[in-house]
Structure formats: C-alpha cells, structure tokens
Amino acid sequence: MGVTIKKIAADLNLAVSTVSKALRDSYEISPETKMRVFEYAARLNYVPNLYASSLKRRRSGNIAVVLPEVADSFFSSAIDGIEEVAQSRGYHVMVYLTHEDVGREQSIVHEFRNGRVDGVLMSVVANEATYDHLVELGGRDMPLVFFDRVCEGIHSAQVVTDDFESARKATQHLIDRGSKRLAFLSLAGDLAIIRLRQEGYQQALRDNGLDEQKNPVVYCTHTEADNLPLIRKLLQGEHRPDGIVGSVEKVATQTYTVCHELNLSIPTQVRVVGFSHLQIAGLLNPSLTTITQPAFEMGKAAATLLFRGLEEKADVRSEKIIIPSVLVARQSTA
Amino acid sequence: MGVTIKKIAADLNLAVSTVSKALRDSYEISPETKMRVFEYAARLNYVPNLYASSLKRRRSGNIAVVLPEVADSFFSSAIDGIEEVAQSRGYHVMVYLTHEDVGREQSIVHEFRNGRVDGVLMSVVANEATYDHLVELGGRDMPLVFFDRVCEGIHSAQVVTDDFESARKATQHLIDRGSKRLAFLSLAGDLAIIRLRQEGYQQALRDNGLDEQKNPVVYCTHTEADNLPLIRKLLQGEHRPDGIVGSVEKVATQTYTVCHELNLSIPTQVRVVGFSHLQIAGLLNPSLTTITQPAFEMGKAAATLLFRGLEEKADVRSEKIIIPSVLVARQSTA
DNA sequence: CTTATTTACGAAACCGTTTTCGTGGTAAAG
DNA sequence: CTTTACCACGAAAACGGTTTCGTAAATAAG
Structure with missing residues (x-):
C-alpha cells in the first residue's frame, strides 16, 4: 500500500539496511547517499510504519493518563499540562477514564501489559480496596507517576499539592x-x-x-x-x-x-x-x-517526571514533588 | 522478554500458527487443542504483542480526538461520551489539543499518516484559513467525523447541535x-x-x-x-x-x-x-x-458514527446528526 | 475398494523496520 | 610492502504475530 523502505531501496539500488540507516542519519552512511535517500523519500512522501519500528524498538511513543473523570476542572487542566509536555517531546497521550470504578481501573491497567504505552500517569480511584493491579504495574519496567490522587503502598513517583x-x-x-x-x-x-x-x-x-x-x-x-x-x-x-x-x-x-x-x-x-x-x-x-490547586503545573511536573524515567531511564520512584496550592479568599468566606 | 506465541508453541509441541489460530479461536483448531493452548497461555500470563499484530493486521485499535482545548465543559463532556463508547468497543482514545493553532492542528493531523490511529474525531480550530491538511486526511481511507466544530468544504460525517x-x-x-x-x-x-x-x-x-x-x-x-x-x-x-x-x-x-x-x-x-x-x-x-448543548450525547454519537465507518467499513461521510440543544432559562434573563 | 471431502495441524512467507555482523575497498601506519 | 584502520555499504536475522497454503489422516460418498 504505502511506500516502504523496501521500495525506496529497490528504486535506488540500495539495501534496505542502508536506507534505514540513512533515514536515521547514521554515521555509517555517506552524506551523498543520505541526500539521495532523503530526497527520494520526501518525493515519495514516505512515512515510516509506526508498528514495524515499535515492534523492533519496543517502544510506542505513547503515554497513558488514567483518571477518574475529565469533567472536573482540576483534571482537565492537568491533562492540558500533560499534553503540552508530551506534545513538545513528540509523545502521544492516551486518556482513560475510570469513573471511580476499581474494576475499570483494573482492566485499564491490565491492558497496559501489551506495550501500548511506555509510561503511565495516574490519579487513582477512591475506593482502592485492593491495588494489586497497581503493584503489578509498578513492578514492571514501565515508569509510573501518580499525580494528585496517589496510591500509598506503591513505591512510585508522586506529584501532589500540600x-x-x-x-x-x-x-x-x-x-x-x-x-x-x-x-x-x-x-x-x-x-x-x-x-x-x-x-x-x-x-x-x-x-x-x-x-x-x-x-x-x-x-x-x-x-x-x-x-x-x-x-x-x-x-x-x-x-x-x-x-x-x-x-x-x-x-x-x-x-x-x-x-x-x-x-x-x-x-x-x-x-x-x-x-x-x-x-x-x-x-x-x-x-x-x-x-x-496548581493543576496545570502538576500535570506538567508529572509528565516531566515521567519522561525523566522514560528517556533518561532514571529511577524516579523516590521522587516526590509538592506544588503548593494557594488560598484565594472571596465572598463565600467574607 | 515476555512470553510469546513461539514459546507456547515450543512448550506445547505445536506450531506457532496452530497456537495463533487457537488463541484467535479459529475453526481450524480442535476444541481440545484450543483448551490446552488457552490454559497454558493463561498460566504463563501470555499477553499478545500489540505491535506485532498491528503490523500484520494494519490496525491500531486507537482513535484520535482532536480538539482546541479540554478546559471547556463542552469538550470535556464530549470526551467523556467518546471515551465511554470507545471503551465499550475495546478501542483506545488519544487526545490531541490544538489550542486554536492551525499549525498544531496541521502537524497533529500530519502525524496520523503513520497509522497510529484508525479513525479521527475532530473539532477544528477557529482560524481555518487553509484546510488542506483536512482534505488530505479525509482523502485517505481513515474514517473522519467532525463534531461541533465542523469543517465545511470537507465531505465528511458530522455531529452538531441545532x-x-x-x-x-x-x-x-x-x-x-x-x-x-x-x-x-x-x-x-x-x-x-x-x-x-x-x-x-x-x-x-x-x-x-x-x-x-x-x-x-x-x-x-x-x-x-x-x-x-x-x-x-x-x-x-x-x-x-x-x-x-x-x-x-x-x-x-x-x-x-x-x-x-x-x-x-x-x-x-x-x-x-x-x-x-x-x-x-x-x-x-x-x-x-x-x-x-448535548455534549455527552454528541460525543457518543460521533464515536458511534466513527465506529460504523470503522468496523462496518460503511461510508458514513454523508451522515449528519443534529442533536438539539435546550434553552434553560435562569436568573440572568429574568 | 476407490474417490471426494473434511478435519486438524504445520511450514513458511509476510508485515516493515532495526540491528548485528560481514566484507571489499581505500587510506593511514609501521 | 604488509598490517591496521576506517568507510560505506549489504546480507540476513531478528521483532512477534497473522495468514496462506499444503498435507496427512480420518471420514463420507459412490
């Protein structure tokens, strides 16, 4: 269907490996060849197949945001902050709503085992009777950052307010x-x-x-x-x-x-x-x-923390960021 | 790393194809073999690799929601409706915010060429001077549904209010x-x-x-x-x-x-x-x-429409759903 | 008893990249 | 003139499934 590396290689009389390396700007490839490849790829409107490379490189470029609801001004602003950071880093944001249902949270988290997301930002549901699913999630190599509603008992990065x-x-x-x-x-x-x-x-x-x-x-x-x-x-x-x-x-x-x-x-x-x-x-x-609450900032901080765990593969599990809220006095307490 | 079909096949003395078919409940496989495979897979906690199957089957199981902002009660409720439908169908929702910036919208839509999402729900930005990127998106085989903020000039499914x-x-x-x-x-x-x-x-x-x-x-x-x-x-x-x-x-x-x-x-x-x-x-x-505005319902309707285009591969581009708003008179117009 | 059909499975190609490992050729070092 | 170093590239093996096609055995039909 689409134009593949294979087609480019054939048309240019190169090996697929050469084309692949050229596109990734490898030092192994001469400048002239790179140019030829770049230009031809651009001309054909080549778009690399995401799934092929995800399969090989074992990363999706997606992060998950799991939260109870989105119709709350705190959470919607947090998403805003998260999305901003993600977009600037070339990541994509998947949103999952639990509606305060542990069952949903479990099945959502369970889904993450297949690699659809590289990391998880999360505000847990309120009735966390059992959080085995979170233990399991944290136990994997997938970075996990709790924001606002943290789950105690899980050793993991946190972003909260005071x-x-x-x-x-x-x-x-x-x-x-x-x-x-x-x-x-x-x-x-x-x-x-x-x-x-x-x-x-x-x-x-x-x-x-x-x-x-x-x-x-x-x-x-x-x-x-x-x-x-x-x-x-x-x-x-x-x-x-x-x-x-x-x-x-x-x-x-x-x-x-x-x-x-x-x-x-x-x-x-x-x-x-x-x-x-x-x-x-x-x-x-x-x-x-x-x-x-500094919702937007908390979202940004949480996402930034996640990316530190993701890209620098740092162990951020002991990080805890506290961003203070401010009391804004208005008429209701005059 | 994880447990693969290959490992299951080896352990059970079966061919990978057999295991694959068994897991997908193919008629080609006998009930006994299916059972063996199911049980063993469950025991090993087998999770199919998303990218391998996406690569082969050419579908991601993701849909995109592109909208100007999320800190607006209309949009957050719409997301809620969309997410509900998507979750019930086993799809995953990716959220993209344009912040009313055509440039962002363009690059976001441009990204969709790599197959990360199977379909797109969209509320366009306000200053749509040029919408070539939307033309291109609509021109591909990817289902596209506009909700609320539709783009005229694109022949595509719409969900709006009156x-x-x-x-x-x-x-x-x-x-x-x-x-x-x-x-x-x-x-x-x-x-x-x-x-x-x-x-x-x-x-x-x-x-x-x-x-x-x-x-x-x-x-x-x-x-x-x-x-x-x-x-x-x-x-x-x-x-x-x-x-x-x-x-x-x-x-x-x-x-x-x-x-x-x-x-x-x-x-x-x-x-x-x-x-x-x-x-x-x-x-x-x-x-x-x-x-x-019936935000939640519009989200649900838009998502449902998208899935009709997606799963029944119906051409929904001529569909236009109008869900009426209701005027709620309160003090500000007394 | 032969021939067609079904059943249950295996071998292998394939999806489109990435990555490892070679290798022939040229340039520098001894 | 060897030996050692790159350089620039290619062949092929992954990655982990899905799918097509082939086939042996069992069953049904003639």
Missing part, C-alpha cells in the same frame, strides 16, 4: 473569619490526599481548641444524588455548621446548591471554602473562596 | 423578556457553527423588526485578555446593549466578569444568555441562562 497544610490554612481562615462550628465534607473511600486534607482540618480544630465531635467530618460520595441529601441533612440539623470545608470541587458546589435551595445565605449563615480549580469561582453566587 | 435555531430561540427569549438592544458575542475566525449561531441571532432580529446596525455582532477572540476590553467597551458605550448572546461559554462568563467589574446588574441592566454546558450555570451570580 494537602495537609492547605486544608489547615483554609480551616484556620474560616475560624479567623468568625465561623464557630465547622464541618469537613470528605469523600468516602480511602484517598491519601483526602485523608491529609481531613487531618489538616482537624489540626486546625485542635490549634483552636475546637472539639472534633462538634465539628464533624461528613463522608460524601461521588454521585450528586447521594450528596445533596447528606449535605441537606447537615445544614438542616439543629447544630448547623457555619463554616464548611469542601475536600473536592464537587462537594463545594453541591453545598452551594443546597444553600440556595434552603435559602441559607453564604457567607452570613454559612461560610464555604473548597479545593477547586474553577476559573469561574469568582463568578459564583457568592464568589467562592478556593484552595486553588 | 445552532441556528438555538441561537434564534435564545435571542427571541431575550426579546421576549424585554431586551431592546442586543449584541451577539461572536468568535473571530470562520467557524460554521459560529456563523450559524450568528445567523440565528440575526434571524431573530429580523423577525422582530430590529436593526442589525444597532444590534451588533462583536467579534471576540480566544484569549481573555483580548475579550475583556472588548466587552468592557461594548458595555460602556453610549448605546449599551441590554441583552447579550454569547456564542460560546467563554464569552458568556467573560461578560459576567465585566458586568461585575462595572457594577452592571444582571439581568436588570443586562440580560445574558450563552451557549454552555456548565453544570454549575445555576450557581453563578446570577444563575446563567444557557443554551445547553
């Missing part, structure tokens, strides 16, 4: 603004970053002599239908909190939904702060105070 | 609510969908006997830094419009930014409606009336 400290600061911020009774909207499952954020929240409670019983942690899920009643109940209870820390973007916006529904005024009756990367946080009603 | 009619309805909605002086925030470049939306807007003007000069079309760009001054100027001019139609999500939210900045009240002084797929449109200040 979850504990950010959450502590956000909580302190609520307290400083006058909130007396707090609540932390956590996420069911067992995510390291969520646990850290939660601990940061609790640290702030202790720092201010607040009781952990009266300032609870509420475990939300990943589906709005579950969370709205949960948050509704929290805000309708007799001990209504007047300060809420959202561990992820979704629960913060869901809190807004409930507050609007219950006619609770933000920030007068309830202050809200949330981890989020929404560009339009400032346009919400009222504008939302956010712990803004 | 842009003209939606824009007309949105404009009529503004007029019905009492707006007297309108403006349409368009997008520079030459996108078919933008032109259609603009024509829908102008149709509504004519339907209501409104003058096109006094109800202008303003051409925005893709960068906020350009648009804010533009919108600011529009809203500060002596003939300030009291009804704005945003052709894409970005310009609608940017209008919000400017209105907040200028202390213009929405909807009292300015009504705003925009094409958008934001889940949190209802939480904006004030909640934003949207023409909500």
